[in-house]
Structures are given as structure tokens and as C-alpha cells.
Amino acid sequence: MSVTISFRDVVKKYGATKVIPELSLDIKQGEFFTLLGPSGCGKTTLLRMIAGFNSIEDGTIQFNERVINQVAPGKRNIGMVFQNYAIFPHLTVKGNVAFGLQNRKNNKDDIHRKVEDILKVVQIEEYKDRMPKNLSGGQQQRVALARAIVIRPDVLLMDEPLSNLDAKLRVEMRNAIKDIQREVGITTVYVTHDQEEAMAVSDRIAVMKSGIIQHVGTPQEIYQRPANIFVATFIGRTNIIDGTITYASGKYSVSFGAGYQESIQGINEHAMGIHGNAPIKISVRPEEFYIAEDQQGLRAKIVSSVFLGLNTHYYVDLETGPRIEITQESTTDQILQPGTTVWLKANMAKANVYDEQGEVNYTGSVRS
Amino acid sequence: MTSRKKFDVWMVITLLIFASYLLFLAYPLFTLLIKSFVDGTTGDFSLAYFEKFFSKKYYLNALVNSIKVTVGVTVLSVLIAGPLAYIMSTVKIKGGKWIQILILISSMSAPFIGAYSWILLLGRNGVITNFVSKVFGIAMPDIYGFTGILLVLTLQLSPLVFMYVSGALKNVDHSLIEAAESMNYTGLRKMWKVLVPLVTPTILAGALLVFMRALADFGTPMLIGEGYKTIPVLIFTEFISEVGGDDGFAAAISVLVVLFATSVFLLQKYISNRKSFTMSALNPIEPKKANGLWNFVAHACVYVYTAIALMPQLYVMYTSFLKTSGRIFVPGYSFDSYRSAFSKIGDSIYNTFVLAAISIVIIVFVAVLIAYITVKRKGAIANVLDVFTMFPYIVPGSILGIALLVTFNQKPLVLSGTIFIIIAAFVIRRLPYTIRSSAAVLHQVNDSIEEASISLGASSMRTFFKITLPMMITGVVAGAILSWISIITELSTSIILYTGNTKTMTVAIYTEVIRGNYGVAAALSTILTIITVLSLLLFFKLSGKKEITM
Structure with missing residues (x-):
């Protein structure tokens, strides 16, 4: 039934350019795995290599023990959901869903029963005799999903399946997809550029850039301990501040400049490679800055504010130069006016510290 | 993918169509070119013509x-x-x-x-x-x-x-x-x-x-x-x-x-x-x-x-509908012209239908394949095919007729005087309407539709017949009607290639006009016009458009 997918030094070339250089990755059985990254990062290319629509120039992709490099797409036993759904416009909902079963020489009663069952699972049984043009975007999405999973594939592949839906339907559908995936338990590879969507549906996420996987982890790991500055800035919002790390009497502390210093726990000396002082980049998310009532910390001046109900966002200019963003829970008090001076402190338990190039995370035991 | 693509059914089809174009278009035009530079009696190179x-x-x-x-x-x-x-x-x-x-x-x-x-x-x-x-x-x-x-x-x-x-x-x-x-x-x-x-x-x-x-x-x-x-x-x-x-x-x-x-x-x-x-x-x-x-x-x-x-x-x-006496119109109305049209040259109506029908069947078949190859299976040969299909646009019908005739009136392939040569000419000349109209629809079909079908286990042939073809069928039919109309109204090729057995309506009308038999010519023209109009109305109905792109 459901399989593990292993990538071993997989290479994709277009002409002489390597768009994916030697990529290795393991996707567990029954896992909801997401490839996340900006457009052009190679995530769809990789998905289409699993599907068999893109060739594999080097390395292997395996479903369990079976190498599938040379297996025709139709023989890989995959179910695929396309960005534009690719619903056959001349077939009814039932006809679309039954198509894959008919290719598999099932008998008529079997097909009928399986189609009815799956239409119930995706909750479109009342539309089974409709033509696709009479369906809404969300309903078409459900047809595409039903068509892909009714054949009981080893692997379910989804290429940005929600990008054509409006915001509200997107949230509804991603919950539906998550529930259905859990119900049928198929190993699923999901491609998206929307980090919020990725976090909402995935068991694990691989963040990709330029064909290279930057970080693989659970949504929580990726958000809280991003492997490098690219991941930190791509997932959620963050402020990157130049600073230094110093070692004194068995403790590390981080200096933000202008005399503001905080001690920090859990520095990974192995990752750091040196035992002592070094220039660093500090990543602090907007919500991890708080305004210090004691007038200690980083001095900053409010530039502008955006009231968003639950939170209020402020853009502030630090005394040391850079402009950063901070988020405060909205209060009934007045919003801070531009020009007001405030003192900021960072919650160091959640901050991340990187080397000067932003490539290595010194905080915690993360690996990319 | 690349290793599989090298030799599949579509490659075979592409090569077959390519070969037919070489035989029925490139080779005749080349023969014509050679003939123009060779002295008819001595067989030497000559610029005399x-x-x-x-x-x-x-x-x-x-x-x-x-x-x-x-x-x-x-x-x-x-x-x-x-x-x-x-x-x-x-x-x-x-x-x-x-x-x-x-x-x-x-x-x-x-x-x-x-x-x-x-x-x-x-x-x-x-x-x-x-x-x-x-x-x-x-x-x-x-x-x-x-x-x-x-x-x-x-x-x-x-x-x-x-x-x-x-x-x-x-x-x-x-x-x-x-x-x-x-x-x-x-x-x-x-x-x-x-x-x-x-x-x-x-x-x-x-x-x-x-x-x-x-x-x-x-x-x-x-x-x-x-x-x-x-x-x-x-x-x-x-x-x-x-x-x-x-x-x-x-x-x-x-x-x-x-x-x-x-x-x-x-x-x-x-x-x-x-x-x-x-x-x-x-x-x-x-x-x-x-x-x-x-x-x-x-x-x-x-x-x-x-x-x-x-x-x-x-x-x-x-x-x-005018009364005729011999070749002259005389006062009064009658169906005389229709009567003599059917009795004298009724064959030409039959011929037109048979020739056009056979041609259309071939055209639909070939045009669907060419449209698919040029739109979805791009490659060097597909590009050359695309250029070949433009040729009828620049080569006048009478010249294509002559080229076919001088090429296929000698061994090993003698076709002159047969219906094959006329059908070949019709098909080559009128293919583009159906190709273009089919290709236009095909351009709208997203590649992922075919990928969806293949990922669901369908072969490339099953995908074509079950998914792609049904989706392009409106364009195919609309184009076929245009090809049909242009075949039944065409004169310049058939006048060169026809023989007694393959005389079409347009050739018949033309010869009757030359002979001064205006009544019979008018009757035949009317029949031709009515068929044309009916076909056009069918085209409008099917395509839902009030315009034609050529």
C-alpha cells in the first residue's frame, strides 16, 4: 500500500544547467510531506520527477525498495492533483473519477462501488452526474482529489492544488485535504509556495532554494529553529540584526550593539566551530521583541504603526541604525505615536543566532 | 522519459505523415523545378525556358x-x-x-x-x-x-x-x-x-x-x-x-x-x-x-x-429557373435546366460528393494527427511538418496540379487519370483549414490534462482517443466543414487533373459556361451554392461563431 520514498543523490539537468544538484531525502510511509519554496526553487520539478513527467539525470528515486527512475508514469501507481485540477471537461464527475479504475481493468460493479465510496469521502456524491463546467472551484478540487486517490495509489502528489482558490476556500480545502489524507493514509508529497498553508497541512516540510533543500523538519522546528537565515526569513517574518557573541566564565552572551547585551543558552559549540568571540547575525521575530518599561535595552524610535486587531505592528528605527518590525498585542491604550522613543528587549529563548554569512545556526541542535 | 520518447507510436505516425508530404508535395515540386531547367528533347541542363x-x-x-x-x-x-x-x-x-x-x-x-x-x-x-x-x-x-x-x-x-x-x-x-x-x-x-x-x-x-x-x-x-x-x-x-x-x-x-x-x-x-x-x-x-x-x-x-x-x-x-431553348434563354420559367443538368452531367454531382467525401475523411484523419504533433509533440520533424502545411498557401492550385501530373504520369507510380491524384491534390490543398482549426482548440488544452490521464494509468494512445480527441472534436468538425466547402468549390486543380471519370461540378460548370450552355451551368451553380450555404450554416451552428479564420 503506502510506501517510503527515498531520494539518493538525485540530479535534474536542463541542458547543461543543473537545476537540482545531488539531492537526498527520505519521506516516511504515510507521511504528509511538503516541498516549500519560492517560485523557481525546483519544488515542482522534483514533484514531477517523482511522477515521471520529468526525467532523472542521475541518482535514484525509490518507492520502498523499488527504483522507479525508468518506470513509466502510468506504471508508478501514483495519484496526482494538478495546479489547474486538469479535470477532463468532457466527462462527468463520475466519469472523471472512474477513469483511472477503467485503465486498471476493474469490473463494472467494483468501479461503481469504489467511485461511490470515494465521492462520499470527498463529499461530492450529490454532484456525481454533473459536468465539470457546472462545478465551483472547490468542488472541482474535490473531484481532482477523488480521482487521484480512488486508484489507491502508493503515493499522492499534489502540485499547488489550492493556488487557484480564493482565500476563504483555501483554508476550508486545506483542512479537507489534511483530513482526507489522514483517513486514507497515503504517503503524500505536496508542493506549495505558501508557508502558512505548508505549516497547516504538513507532518514535515522541506524548504527549498535553488534546487537545494535548506531545512527539513516539522512545522514547529522550521519556524522556531530555522537552519539558516533564508529559512528564517522565508517562514514567517523576522528581523536580522548584526551583533557579536562573547564567551566569558562558561557563559555565552549576545551583544546587539549600543551596549545592549543578553545572555543566551544552548549555543552549539560544535556548529560554531570556535570557542570564543565571533561576529554573528541575530534573528528575532517581531513578536519576540517586547517594550521594556525599565528603559533598558535597545533604544528605538517609532516610525509608523499598523493596527490589525489582535496585534499592532510597529516599524521602528533602532539607535544602531537598522529599521525593524515589532509586534505587540493590542491594548486599550493609545497606539504609540511616530517619534516616540521606546526601549526594546529580545526574548532570547526564541531568538536564533547565525554565523556572519547566515548559513549556520548556532542555536540548538539543528541540522539542515 | 527521454529514452521512452525516442520510439513511440507518435514518432511512427510523425514519420509516416512526413513521408507522405515528401512524396505528394516536396517530390512533385522538386520534379517541377528540375523540369524547368532541363531541355525537353535533349535532357540537358538548359535555361532556354x-x-x-x-x-x-x-x-x-x-x-x-x-x-x-x-x-x-x-x-x-x-x-x-x-x-x-x-x-x-x-x-x-x-x-x-x-x-x-x-x-x-x-x-x-x-x-x-x-x-x-x-x-x-x-x-x-x-x-x-x-x-x-x-x-x-x-x-x-x-x-x-x-x-x-x-x-x-x-x-x-x-x-x-x-x-x-x-x-x-x-x-x-x-x-x-x-x-x-x-x-x-x-x-x-x-x-x-x-x-x-x-x-x-x-x-x-x-x-x-x-x-x-x-x-x-x-x-x-x-x-x-x-x-x-x-x-x-x-x-x-x-x-x-x-x-x-x-x-x-x-x-x-x-x-x-x-x-x-x-x-x-x-x-x-x-x-x-x-x-x-x-x-x-x-x-x-x-x-x-x-x-x-x-x-x-x-x-x-x-x-x-x-x-x-x-x-x-x-x-x-x-x-x-428560366426556360431554355437549346442554349438560349426564352421567356417563361421551367426546370428544364435542372433536368438536363441531371441527365447530361449528373455524374459530376456524384463525382464531387465521392471525391470530396473521401478527401474529407483523409483530411480529418491526417489533420487531427498533424495538429496534435505540431502542438503537443514539438520537435525538429514537427517543425518541418508545420512548414509543409504552409505550402498550399503559397503554391497556386493549378501549379500543384501540374506538379502532381508531371510527377505521377511515369513509372514507378502512375497516378495520372486516377482518382488518387485528385484526392491527393484536394487533401494537400485543403488540409490547412482543418489543421488550423483543430490546433486552435488544442492550444487551449492544458498539458496537465494529458499528464493526469497518463498518471492514472492510461497509455498514450488511450489518452489521445479518450481524452484529447474528444476535447478537440469541435475544432476538427468546424475545420472539416471549411475544408469541405473549399473542395467542392475549387476549380484550378481539378481542371488540370480531371478526366472523364473524375469530372467535378465546378469543372462541369466551367465547361458548360465555355460552351455557352448558361442554363445548365446556372442549375449546377445553384446546386453548388445551396450545398455551400447549408454547409456554412452547419458550421455556424456547430462552432457557435459568426466568423471564419483562414
């Missing part, structure tokens, strides 16, 4: 005549149909939808029927000529020669420009016009600075089509030209003439014509590539009700043009 052509005033005259006719028709068509399309797109004309259909109908009939009808109307003994001279005592200007050809071909071909320009104007967003007006560009200045540049590429494309058709037309100058010889007439007479017919010389002229047509074609492509852009209007220009004088002028222009364009067809239909 070309010397003959350029040294005799008689031949050069035909060339000059052809250029005069072609340029004249093209310019007039643009000048008449361009403004007409503008009027129809901006002013609400009463019965506009029907007018559009009528204009289309007038363009889809065989041009030589128009020629012969104008002779009946404005010829030496024409109805209008006689009427004017009796009532006003004025002699009408001579319709024969240059004037007649110009009149007939302009009326016949200007609808093409009309269709093209109307289509382009539909894609002009109304806000462009409003933007121009907001910057104080109004009236003619607005038209000249905004509208004309926007539709120029389309006008050029339409003009090219008119140019090629006018250059290749054989029936019209043959009937109404009298002494005014054009190149197609020259080629025909040189090739067919019973005394001293000369294949080699006809071949040499053909080569010159194809060279000329190709240069014009490439020039047009070059210019329009530099000027082209894509438009699609969110809110297209809508025809609005006009007031006062402009409204009257607009209506008058449209109605008068349509009436003149349809007059020959209607008059031919009228004469088909």
Missing part, C-alpha cells in the same frame, strides 16, 4: 497583367473591406448578423461563377447593359479584361479582409479608444493614430491572403479576361494546349510564380512580425446606434456592398 519567358513581350505582358490584377485587387479589397469592418464594428446596422453571414456566403462560392454571372449582367449582351442602353441610351463601360477581373475578384476576396479586420477590432479594448479621446484625439486623428496601427498586422495578414488568392485565380481571368492573359491562364494554356503544349515551359513559369509568391509571403511575415502584438479586450468595442447622416451613410454602405456582392449569386439562381 527562362530565356523564352523573359525575351518575349507576350509572356512578360502576362506577368505584368498578373501583378496589376493582384496588386489592384489587394489594394481595393483593403480600401473597401477595412472601412466596412469599422462601420460594422462601431455602428449598429439593422440586420447586422445576417449581413455578416451573407458577406461570408458571397466569399465562399467559386469565383468563376461570379465572373460568369457578371458577364450575364454587365457583358455585351448583359441584362444591365441592355437595360441602360435602352432606357438611357448610354453604352456601359466594357466589363471584359482588366476591369472585369478586378470587379469579380475584389467582390470575391474583400470579405476575407472584412473578416480579419472585424475579428481584430473585436479584440481592441474600448478603453483604448476612450484613453485616446481623453487625450483629445478625436475623429480621424484618433482612428489614424490608435485604431489603424492596432489593426495593421491583421490588415496585412488579410491582404496577403487576398494577394495569394488573386495571384492564383484561374477561372476568373479565363472567363471574363478575354484577351487579358494572366500568369495562371498562361500556365494552363501552355500546359494543356493540344498543339505544342510544353510541360517544361509551364514548369518554368510555375517556378517563377512560386518564387514570387514565396518572397511576398516572407516579406509579409517579416513586416507583421515586427509590428505584431497580442490583444484581448476585457470590454470590446460594441456597435452603437448612430444618428442622422452618419447612420444613413453607414447603412447605405453596408447594404449596397452586400447587395453587389450577392447579386451575381442571386442572378445565377434566377437564370437557372
